[in-house]
Amino acid sequence: MSSHGVPMPMISHPAGPLTGRAEVPGDKSISHRSLIFGAMAVGETRITGLLEGEDVLDTAKAMRALGAEVVQHAPGEWSVHGVGVGGFAEPEDVIDCGNSGTGVRLIMGAVATHDFAVTFTGDASLRSRPMGRVSDPLALFGARAVGRAGGRLPMTLVGASEPVPVRYVTPVPSAQVKSAVLLAGLNAPGQTVVIEKEATRDHTERMLAGFGAEITVRETEEGREITLTGQPELKPQEIAVPRDPSSAAFPVCAALITPGSDVLVPGIGLNPTRAGLFTTLREMGADLSYENEREEGGEPVADLRAKFSPDMKGIEVPAERAASMIDEYPILSVVACFATGKTHCPGVKELRVKESDRIDAMAVGLRANGAVVDETEDSFTVHGMGPQGLPGGGEAQARLDHRIAMAFLIAGMGAKAPVRVDDAGPVATSFPIFEGLMGDLGAKLTRVNA
Ligand SMILES: O=C(O)C1=C[C@@H](OP(=O)(O)O)[C@@H](O)[C@H](O)C1
Numbered sequence: 031m032s033s034h035g036v037p038m039p040m041i042s043h044p045a046g047p048l049t050g051r052a053e054v055p056g057d058k059s060i061s062h063r064s065l066i067f068g069a070m071a072v073g074e075t076r077i078t079g080l081l082e083g084e085d086v087l088d089t090a091k092a093m094r095a096l097g098a099e100v101v102q103h104a105p106g107e108w109s110v111h112g113v114g115v116g117g118f119a120e121p122e123d124v125i126d127c128g129n130s131g132t133g134v135r136l137i138m139g140a141v142a143t144h145d146f147a148v149t150f151t152g153d154a155s156l157r158s159r160p161m162g163r164v165s166d167p168l169a170l171f172g173a174r175a176v177g178r179a180g181g182r183l184p185m186t187l188v189g190a191s192e193p194v195p196v197r198y199v200t201p202v203p204s205a206q207v208k209s210a211v212l213l214a215g216l217n218a219p220g221q222t223v224v225i226e227k228e229a230t231r232d233h234t235e236r237m238l239a240g241f242g243a244e245i246t247v248r249e250t251e252e253g254r255e256i257t258l259t260g261q262p263e264l265k266p267q268e269i270a271v272p273r274d275p276s277s278a279a280f281p282v283c284a285a286l287i288t289p290g291s292d293v294l295v296p297g298i299g300l301n302p303t304r305a306g307l308f309t310t311l312r313e314m315g316a317d318l319s320y321e322n323e324r325e326e327g328g329e330p331v332a333d334l335r336a337k338f339s340p341d342m343k344g345i346e347v348p349a350e351r352a353a354s355m356i357d358e359y360p361i362l363s364v365v366a367c368f369a370t371g372k373t374h375c376p377g378v379k380e381l382r383v384k385e386s387d388r389i390d391a392m393a394v395g396l397r398a399n400g401a402v403v404d405e406t407e408d409s410f411t412v413h414g415m416g417p418q419g420l421p422g423g424g425e426a427q428a429r430l431d432h433r434i435a436m437a438f439l440i441a442g443m444g445a446k447a448p449v450r451v452d453d454a455g456p457v458a459t460s461f462p463i464f465e466g467l468m469g470d471l472g473a474k475l476t477r478v479n480a
């Protein structure tokens with residue numbers, strides 16, 4: 031079920047070879063930021079390759095509600111006429127961010143240093159996720175938040191009328207928390223400093239610098255320290271959004287586990303804060319190569335070529351790598367079923383507060399399809415079954431989580447028997463063309479009645 035629909039069950043049947051070219055959509059993290067930063071610049075930002083998934087479309091609506099002019103000109107081609115830092119207007123209604131943690135947390139940051147109140151909500155998944163991790167640091171700027179028990183949405187944020195700059199050490203490895211503080215800092219006078227002990231994706235730092243903000247990053251004993259000078263005039267940009275490595279993960283992993291496959295996934299951003307899955311797969315012995323390596327918009331980019339890999343081995347995934355592949359653990363746990371030996375993933379407590387509890391969702395769904403998975407509060411282990419792979423034949427619950435739905439649909443392609451997913455609707459939040467794209471490669475996905 032998407033935030034507005036009925037459940038859409040889907041069955042993924044064991045597939046023949048998957049072959050061809052998989053042009054995945056634009057990066058979700060960069061798409062949200064293009065719209066939000068564009069809305070805070072003075073003048074017109076033009077965007078190509080924007081991800082038109084539900085999460086990003088909800089952010090576009092929110093930017094309109096705050097006073098920016100956001101226009102779609104053609105598929106993927108958008109413009110945002112920004113209102114300048116400090117220029118947002120009080121929205122007339124509640125802001126509904128649907129399924130998107132990134133959307134709600136970044137927008138909460140962006141409005142926290144404006145002198146008005148905004149009420150935020152989302153779908154059942156987003157309403158279950160913790161927002162205190164954002165409202166706590168925003169209180170340091172002078173904002174006040176009232177939400178449901180446990181810091182859940184709906185939540186009303188009363189912005190600071192006289193914001194002060196903040197120094198904040200993030201207590202969890204989260205680019206959303208870091209970004210919320212930096213966005214609030216944009217409209218506070220003086221320098222806002224965020225320190226993160228573990229580096230998380232750095233799109234906010236890179237893009238704000240591109241928009242002309244004064245932002246510096248240095249390594250200190252405490253961690254990675256980011257200093258932003260408040261109240262800049264952000265200059266509008268031309269942004270070409272690179273293709274999303276988190277979406278590329280699905281056709282890549284499908285090829286690795288499906289006999290005879292050879293798939294090319296062109297133009298994928300390999301920013302080191304995002305590319306942990308591909309490093310892990312190569313360590314496991316996957317036949318995954320980077321072709322035509324180049325730079326685009328200051329980011330490393332390559333075409334990924336993935337081939338069926340019957341000789342993968344289970345590995346210990348370093349905990350330090352977790353942030354750089356945090357959204358990819360569901361699909362990694364599927365690939366791990368097809369490797370020989372155990373794959374152990376420590377340091378992944380954050381998976382418990384995503385769109386679903388992803389450790390539990392994967393463990394339960396994989397077990398229902400014949401795998402052995404152990405879990406602790408902050409880790410899990412998949413007992414690989416070697417090239418004979420996953421038996422399949424079971425159902426998995428998507429739990430309003432796009433990555434869980436897609437991971438199990440990919441599992442069915444390499445499994446011995448079909449895998450049924452109770453609801454493929456959430457896939458549209460980040461990868462609206464998934465069904466057609468995988469079908470064109472040779473996957474057999476069928477929609478069934480609820
Ligand atoms: O900043 C971002 O764009 C994101 C940060 C990550 O969340 P956390 O900040 O909660 O780790 C990630 O899981 C999410 O898909 C996108």
Ligand SMILES: C=C(OP(=O)(O)O)C(=O)O
Pocket residue numbers: 129130131132133357384385433460
């Ligand atoms: C965690 C994710 O997204 P968000 O936090 O933006 O809902 C994701 O896309 O895997």
